[in-house]
Amino acid sequence: TQLLEQSPQFLSIQEGENLTVYCNSSSVFSSLQWYRQEPGEGPVLLVTVVTGGEVKKLKRLTFQFGDARKDSSLHITAAQPGDTGLYLCAGARTGRRALTFGSGTRLQVQP
């Protein structure tokens, strides 16, 4: 089983719709990151959240870190075809030298 579970695994929506992607764990993380990956490329960092309850906005993307620092969500408002890609959450834990990645959510936004 994955330490970080993402849901849904796949999401196909129409342009203009809203969506939320979830990243859940039973472990506590010192920080959590969201990455976006396009086909044929490596993941690229979107945001890092550090404080429990923290909310960060990046244009139409809203990221939230759970109060207990065990979960996070990514909400996209009015999705556009350019949002299509694989979204990965990744958690940092005290004493661990490497990030732990979730299984990913593949988003397709149809024009």
Add this chain to the structure above:
Amino acid sequence: DAGITQSPRHKVTETGTPVTLRCHQTENHRYMYWYRQDPGHGLRLIHYSYGVKDTDKGEVSDGYSVSRSKTEDFLLTLESATSSQTSVYFCAISDFDGSSGNTIYFGEGSWLTVV
């Protein structure tokens, strides 16, 4: 873009042969990582390095070895390739270790097919 170069980018090899993937960075970052990416599994850590000649295992290290003789180069070797090692391999670099939550930068990936 972070200066990370992976080679080869694509390779097809036969079962039982050794394969070496190379990651070269121009950023002088201390930490280097090798991940593999498979459908439904996200990115899984194979090995990482926290300095020249300092390496440690990740969660899926069986069948893989690594070496880092210079700051800029991190090699991943499949000692005897198996079909289960068909995957996309990503190298990543960072100034700080994973517990800090700092950004890690990924290379473009190496597609390996073992037939």
